[in-house]
Amino acid sequence: xxxxxxxxxxxxxxxxxxxxxxxxxxxxxxxxxxxxxxxxxxxxxxxxxxxxxxxxxxxxxxxxxxxxxxxxxxxxxxxxxxxxxxxxxxxxxxxxxxxxxxxxxxxxxxxxxxxxxxxxxxxxxxxxxxxxxxxxxxxxxxxxxxxxxxxxxxxxxxxxxxxxxxxxxxxxxxxxxxxxxxxxxxxxxxxxxxxxxxxxxxxxxxxxxxxxxxxxxxxxxxxxxxxxxxxxxxxxxxxxxxxxxxxx
Amino acid sequence: xxxxxxxxxxxxxxxxxxxxxxxxxxxxxxxxxxxxxxxxxxxxxxxxxxxxxxxxxxxxxxxxxxxxxxxxxxxxxxxxxxxxxxxxxxxxxxxxxxxxxxxxxxxxxxxxxxxxxxxxxxxxxxxxxxxxxxxxxxxxxxxxxxxxxxxxxxxxxxxxxxxxxxxxxxxxxxxxxxxxxxxxxxxxxxxxxxxxxxxxxxxxxxxxxxxxxxxxxxxx
Ligand code: HEM
Ligand code: SF4
Ligand code: FES
Numbered sequence: 001x002x003x004x005x006x007x008x009x010x011x012x013x014x015x016x017x018x019x020x021x022x023x024x025x026x027x028x029x030x031x032x033x034x035x036x037x038x039x040x041x042x043x044x045x046x047x048x049x050x051x052x053x054x055x056x057x058x059x060x061x062x063x064x065x066x067x068x069x070x071x072x073x074x075x076x077x078x079x080x081x082x083x084x085x086x087x088x089x090x091x092x093x094x095x096x097x098x099x100x101x102x103x104x105x106x107x108x109x110x111x112x113x114x115x116x117x118x119x120x121x122x123x124x125x126x127x128x129x130x131x132x133x134x135x136x137x138x139x140x141x142x143x144x145x146x147x148x149x150x151x152x153x154x155x156x157x158x159x160x161x162x163x164x165x166x167x168x169x170x171x172x173x174x175x176x177x178x179x180x181x182x183x184x185x186x187x188x189x190x191x192x193x194x195x196x197x198x199x200x201x202x203x204x205x206x207x208x209x210x211x212x213x214x215x216x217x218x219x220x221x222x223x224x225x226x227x228x229x230x231x232x233x234x235x236x237x238x239x240x241x242x243x244x245x246x247x248x
Numbered sequence: 249x250x251x252x253x254x255x256x257x258x259x260x261x262x263x264x265x266x267x268x269x270x271x272x273x274x275x276x277x278x279x280x281x282x283x284x285x286x287x288x289x290x291x292x293x294x295x296x297x298x299x300x301x302x303x304x305x306x307x308x309x310x311x312x313x314x315x316x317x318x319x320x321x322x323x324x325x326x327x328x329x330x331x332x333x334x335x336x337x338x339x340x341x342x343x344x345x346x347x348x349x350x351x352x353x354x355x356x357x358x359x360x361x362x363x364x365x366x367x368x369x370x371x372x373x374x375x376x377x378x379x380x381x382x383x384x385x386x387x388x389x390x391x392x393x394x395x396x397x398x399x400x401x402x403x404x405x406x407x408x409x410x411x412x413x414x415x416x417x418x419x420x421x422x423x424x425x426x427x428x429x430x431x432x433x434x435x436x437x438x439x440x441x442x443x444x445x446x447x448x449x450x451x452x453x454x455x456x457x458x459x460x461x462x463x464x465x466x467x468x
Contacts, residue, residue, distance in 0.1 A: 006339075019339055072342030098340040105335045171343060171352050172330035174256075204255055213333030214256045214326050216354065217426040218347035232434045239432030241257045 001027040001088060004096040005040065007052055010109050013116075017109065019098075029089030033076065034059060034066060036088050053112040059084040061226065064161030067168070068113055069100040074165035074224050082163060082226045102164050104173035106210040117164050119210040120178060124162075126206035127199035128182040130191050144190050154188035157181045159227045166221035166229070172213030177221035179207045180237035181229045187240055197247050200240040259326060264430035266319040267423050271448075273312055274416075278452050285462045288393045295392035299376065320362050327355045350422035357419035364412035371399050400463035409460045413453040420449035 002025045010017025024043070027036050034056050041051035057065040066083040070076035076086045091097065099113065107115040132138060146154075158181075166177035183200050186192025192199070215234060222231045253259050280298065284291040298304050343352050350357070375395070379385050400406055424445035428438065 008339075069338060069340075072338060072340040073345050077345070100338055100340070103334050103336055103338055105333050169346055171347070173333040174330075176256075204257055208256050211333060212256075213330040214260055215430075216326075216330070216351060217422075217429045218351035220343070220346040223346035231429065235429050235432045235434030237432075238257055238261065238430060241255070242261065242432060245258070 001025075001029070001091065001093045001095075003027055003036075003091065003094070006096060006098045007113070008100045008109075009052070009112055010101075012111055013108055017112075019100075027088050029087065031088045032059070032084055033068070033070070033086040033088065034084050053110075053114050055114050056084060061085045062161065064163035067102045067115060067117075067164060069098075069102055069168055071098050074102060074168040075163075075226060079223070080226055080228055082161075082165075085226075102168035104164075104167045104212065106173065106175070106212050107164060107167065115164075117162070119212070120162050120164065120175070122210065123175065123179055123203055123206045124182060127195070127202035128186070130186060131195060141191060146189060150188045154185050154192075157184035157188070157229065157233055160185075160225075160229050161227060163226060165224045165226060167212065169220040169224035170213065170215075171218060171220065172216055174215045174221070175207050175210070175212040176215040176234050176237070177225060177229055177231070179203055180233035183237045183240060184233040187236065196240060197244040200237060200244050204237070204241055259322065260430045263319065263322050263326065264427035266315050266322065267427050269315050270319060271420070271424055271427075273315075274452060275448075278455055281459050282455060284393060284396060285459055291396075292390050292392050295396075296387075296389040299380070299392070300387060316365065320358060323355060323358050348422060350418045351426070354419060354422060357415045360412060360415035361419060364408070364415075367405075367408060367412075371405075372396075397463045397467065400460055401467050403464070406460050406464045410457050413456045413460075416456075417449055417453040420453070421446060424449055 002023070005022045005024055006019050007022060008017055009020045022040060022044075024036070024040050027039065031039070034054070037052060037054055044051050055065045055067055057063040059066070061082045061084060064082070066075075068075065068083045070083065070086070075081060075083045076090065078086055078090055101107075101109050101113045101115045102117075104115075106119040107117055110116050160178060160181035162178065164178070167173050167175050170176075183203055186199060187196050217231075217234075219231060222229065253262055280291070280294045283294060380387075425438075425442045428434070428441060428445075
C-alpha cells in the first residue's frame with residue numbers, strides 16, 4: 001500500500017507545532033497502525049531526521065497508552081479497539097491519513113503525538129480507591145456477598161484502561177466517561193459504598209479543576225471507547241453526585 | 249458562579265431542569281394555541297384567562313421568564329467553558345462518526361430559538377404588556393383571536409416562524425431525552441422514554457408550524 005501521512009509534529013510543549021506530510025510505501029494490510037509508524041520512523045532515522053514520537057506499551061489493547069486521533073477519530077475508524085489493534089487493512093491504497101495527538105487543555109502535548117494524561121491519574125488519586133485496614137485482621141473481599149448483576153456492572157466499569165479516547169472524541173473534551181467508570185466501579189460494590197459520598201465529590205472536583213469540559217450527552221465517548229464503557233455510568237455518577245451534595 | 253452551580257454536574261442538572269420546565273411550558277402553550285384553529289371562542293376564553301389570572305400573571309409568568317433567561321445564559325456559559333477545554337482544535341474532527349448533528353449544535357439551534365423569542369416578544373408580549381399595564385386599556389375578552397391571527401398575514405413572518413420551529417425541533421430531538429440522562433435517569437425505561445421524547449420533539453413543532461400556516465392560508 002502507498003499512503004500519504006499528515007502528522008502533527010511539535011518539538012516540545014512550549015513550541016508551536018505543525019502538520020507535516022510524509023509519503024510512505026510498502027505498507028502491508030497485516031501491519032498494525034503502530035507498526036506502520038515504526039516503518040515510517042525507520043525511514044526517518046535512516047535519512048537522519050527526527051522520528052515521530054508516539055505513545056505505546058503493550059500493543060495488545062490492554063494498557064491504554066497508545067492514543068492518536070486518526071482521520072478525526074480517536075483510535076481510528078474502527079469500533080471497540082485501541083490504535084495498536086487497528087490494522088492497515090482498514091485503509092486503502094492511496095489513502096491520506098491525518099494523525100494528530102489527543103486534543104484537550106487537560107492533555108497538553110509533550111512532543112509530537114505524545115500527550116500528558118496525568119490529569120487522569122490525579123482524578124483517580126482524588127478518590128478512586130477503597131481504604132482498607134491492613135493491620136493484620138483484613139477480611140477477604142470474597143467474604144462479602146455481592147449480587148451478580150452489580151458485580152458484572154462493576155467489572156464492566158473497571159475495564160476502562162484510562163486511554164483518554166473519550167476525552168479526545170468529545171466536542172467539549174469532557175472526562176465524564178472516564179471519571180464515571182472509575183466512580184461506578186466502586187459505587188456498585190459494598191466495599192466502595194462506605195466512601196461513596198466523599199469519593200464522587202472529590203473525583204468530580206478534581207475533574208473540573210483539571211480543565212475538562214462539561215458533558216453535553218452527545219454520546220461520542222461511548223461510541224469511541226475501546227472498552228465499550230456505557231453512558232449509564234455517567235448517569236450513575238450524576239445520581240451519586242446529586243445524592244452526595246444533599247449529604248453535605 | 250454561585251456555590252450551588254460550582255460543579256460541572258450541577259450546572260448540567262440546572263440546564264436539564266430549566267430545559268424540562270421549558271418543555272412543559274411549550275406543551276401548555278401549544279395546547280392553547282391549537283384551540284385557535286378549532287374554536288375562536290375557546291381560544292379567546294383561554295387567552296383571557298392566561299392574560300388576566302393573578303396566579304398566571306404574577307407568579308407563573310415571572311418564573312417562566314426567569315427560566316428562559318437562566319437557560320440561555322447557562323447555555324452560553326457552558327458553550328464558552330466547553331470551547332476553552334480544547335485549546336488547540338483538531339485539523340480533522342469527524343464528529344458525525346460518533347454523535348448526532350443536533351447534539352453537537354445545541355448552541356446554534358438555541359441561538360435561533362433566542363432570536364425567534366425576540367421576534368415573538370415583539371409580536372405578542374410587548375403589545376400585551378403595553379395594553380394591560382402601561383396604557384391600562386379596558387379589557388376586552390374577545391380581542392385575542394383577531395390580534396393573533398392578523399400577525400400571520402405576513403408571509404415573511406410565517407416563514408420565520410416555520411424556520412424557528414424547525415430549529416426548536418432539532419433542539420428538542422437531542423435536548424428532551426438528554427435532560428433525563430443529565431439528571432441521572434438512565435435505566436430499562438430509557439429506550440421507551442426516548443421514543444416518546446423524539447415523537448414529542450417532532451409533533452409539537454410540526455403542530456406549531458401547522459397553526460401558523462393555517463392562519464396564513466385562512467386569510468389569503
Ligand atoms: C432561548 C434560547 C435557548 C438557548 C440559547 C438554548 C441553549 C441550549 C444549550 C446550549 C443546550 C445544551 C447544553 C449542554 O451542552 O449541556 C441546551 C439544552 C437544552 N435545551 Fe435549550 N436553549 C434555548 C431554548 C430552549 C427551549 C425554548 C427549550 C424547550 C422548549 C429548550 C430545551 C432544552 C433542553 C430540554 C435541553 C437539554 C438539557 C440537557 O441536556 O440536560 N431550550 N439549550
Ligand atoms: S472510558 Fe473508555 S475511552 Fe475513556 S479512558 Fe476509559 S477506556 Fe478509554
Ligand atoms: S499500546 Fe497498550 S493499549 Fe495500545
